[in-house]
Amino acid sequence: MRYRLLVFDWDGTIIDSASTIAQCIRLAAADLALPVPSEKQAKHVIGLGLHDALRGAVPSLAPERVAQFVERYREQFRVREDAMDLFAGMRALIERLSDERTLCIATGKSRRGLDRALDATGLRRYFRASRCADETEPKPSPAMLRELMAEIDVPADNALMIGDTSHDLEMARAAGVDALAVTYGAHAAAGLLGCAPRGCVASVAELGQWLAANG
Numbered sequence: 001m002r003y004r005l006l007v008f009d010w011d012g013t014i015i016d017s018a019s020t021i022a023q024c025i026r027l028a029a030a031d032l033a034l035p036v037p038s039e040k041q042a043k044h045v046i047g048l049g050l051h052d053a054l055r056g057a058v059p060s061l062a063p064e065r066v067a068q069f070v071e072r073y074r075e076q077f078r079v080r081e082d083a084m085d086l087f088a089g090m091r092a093l094i095e096r097l098s099d100e101r102t103l104c105i106a107t108g109k110s111r112r113g114l115d116r117a118l119d120a121t122g123l124r125r126y127f128r129a130s131r132c133a134d135e136t137e138p139k140p141s142p143a144m145l146r147e148l149m150a151e152i153d154v155p156a157d158n159a160l161m162i163g164d165t166s167h168d169l170e171m172a173r174a175a176g177v178d179a180l181a182v183t184y185g186a187h188a189a190a191g192l193l194g195c196a197p198r199g200c201v202a203s204v205a206e207l208g209q210w211l212a213a214n215g
Helices: 018-031 039-044 050-057 063-083 090-100 111-121 143-152 166-175 189-193 204-214
Strands: 005-008 102-107 129-132 159-163 178-182 199-201
Touching (some): 143 159, 178 204, 199 204
Parallel strands (some): 178 199
């Protein structure tokens, strides 16, 4: 088995949240009378640490208003997070993969946000370790992957990053780790392919098939 360690992104890869996150960014900007980014612009920053994401979505945002924007985004998100579901087939895939390999998470979410999500979905027991954007350097820095590989004691050539954004793939490249792109999340296939992943899949079923054939 080539990839003993599979590192998953969370939003847009495991859980169907990209559209909701983009909506919350746009609503929060409107609430504060800030320039409202397009849905495409809002989706592009998904996966970054929250502060970086919001500054990226509204480049004209004054530094003194970042905290206010963050809080308003969180308020919008908390109202909607219970309505988000895992992608169809993801629970069964995670359960099966956890019997064969070590699974971890590298996410732009905060630790508090990821803990809520893991408890709500019942997936916590399947993941050996995780890193969040408020614990180390956020994506696309390689820090999350390097820390996880050190904790699990797996070399880079035995690890695979699975994600739906260019930030995930750029993090993997910086860490010397292979990446697998999923196109059912935040970023379109063209942008993901530009990051030269080992593969690109369009569904959870295809993800399972690719891992069985290549991983």
